[in-house]
Amino acid sequence: MTAAAPVADSPAFEIAGLSVAARGHRGETALVRGVDLTVAAGERVALVGESGSGKSMTALAAMGLLPRGIRRTGGEIRLAGRAIQDLDDRALRRLRGDAIAMIFQDPMTSLNPVQTIGRQLVEAIRLHRPVGRDAARARAAELLDRVHIPRAAARLDDYPHEFSGGMRQRVMIAMALANDPGVLIADEPTTALDVTTQARVMAILDEVCAEAGVAVLLITHDLGVVGAFCDRVAVMYAGEIVERAPAATLFERPRHPYTAGLLASMPPLEADPDALTPIPGDPPDPRALPPGCVFAPRCGLADARCRAERPALIDRDDEGGAGQVSACHHADRVDRPEVFA
């Protein structure tokens, strides 16, 4: 793993060498191994990977909310240069919803059904700001208006079931941005929504994030969302980052066969559906990782070296891709998938 070069002015959000493991009957199983990721203020970075690749574990570890039986075994989480991974519960509570906020997948159950939207927004504000009820309510109306909820002030007294799924996710966005956090982690924010609503929610997220200048880490498996929304992309596979690149570069010229495989399995609008190429095989069992490259068993380019020697994340700048790194012995042989030609 190449350590991120130290920078003078620290980025808004930084994950350095993060490792996460689950305790089992026979010792610990590494779920996330040495993940490095930085997000600058105002920047949007996507963390992409299939289910079980460790992307959600990375997000939970960043919030200090790993489930029971799973723990961080190494690495640092930094907010504006300040390491937060060893803070106690009280200090973390002060950061959550204030300096760092998170929205996640299912907007249908993310709001308490027995409380009005306004009350929940007011609570989110007053948890971190010493403002009165009226001031918080005014702020709540302003927040709803910012995510384009029509007649925002009037709708504060409505209950969650009176909002559609897309509107609920917009309320969650408003709530997450209530205290002007420096960092927003969005874990599959639109997966549970239908396509038109998805586009609308992403457009609003785009707008409010730009206004607030917040650093966004978007966790998703939807490359379509990534292309439209993100500046940079990190691709995760089997608990490791296998490629990191500016979004445009990644789509144009992937330098890891797994990334190429992901792009090839993405349904394009005009192409023949038969041109869709799924990646053969399944992700490896984290308890029995292959000795060499973790992707070798599913990779068309794999040779003896790949099966024996784990490739490091290597800078691909010399090959013309600025800010692109990938972990592949055969990066120069990775083809851009046919469907995008």
Add this chain to the structure above:
Amino acid sequence: MTDATSQGTAAPAPPRPPGLFARVARSWTGGIGLVLIGLVAASALAAPLLSPADPLAQQLSAGTIFQGPSAAHPFGTDNLGRDVLSRVLHGMRFSLGVALASVGIAVAIGLVAGTLAGTLGGWWDRALMRLVDSFLAFPVLILAIAISVALGRGAGGVILAIAFVNIPVFTRLARAQTLKIEQAQYMTAAVLMGSSLPMRILRHTLPNMLNPVLVQASVALSFAVLIESGLSFLGLGIPAPAPSLGLMIAEAKAYIALAPHMVAFPSLAIVVTVLGFNLLGDAAGDATDPRRRG
């Protein structure tokens, strides 16, 4: 854009679905239950005003004891010439008071214990649940009799005995609801907002378990009335001259052939009260269970 226009400005906000009370009142059983409980509660509250006579005043003469229903004594008189209607009204007052107090105590203790067990988990949860299970294994009335005997006669003993047999039920319910609510995303969202555990319990866990607890409470109230009557019938309730429905039936059973109204009217009062709470509980259960919603 489509989202906003179709959901927001163009169409008026959909009507709020009716609350638990409205849904209960709309169903047949719930409506009847509400009427019955309303009648019982009103007559219990207004017992001193509605009673034609002092429930304790005796009129010992051949013409005034064991009298059947008449204009002066709508429910007749008993073996000591006391007005049965007045005694039934005051007895209902006592029964309802005992039932409300005992269920209130059981709800309060059960919610705290169950919510803590569900939230904290671990050995506290396991120990408490085994204790609760062992109490649930006792027949309710036997347990109540045992506790009542241990605590001695009087309203306090009866209330505590009935409360005690109900605590395990509410503890289990609160624990199950807590575990269910813990799984909800709004709990995770609250953590992510920086909300503390006590805050989450107050703002999210307790309000979200209100409906099932209310349903259980109305069922528990009907049992409480039955247990109170049972204890009084056995002589474990309040001491003799005071009017209690169970005690009245116990006294009346010796004269059942001579003055059947002495048994009939207190029994009817118990039936109406228990039926009311049962119908209410049934309807409330239906209203909160989406699978049974008509």
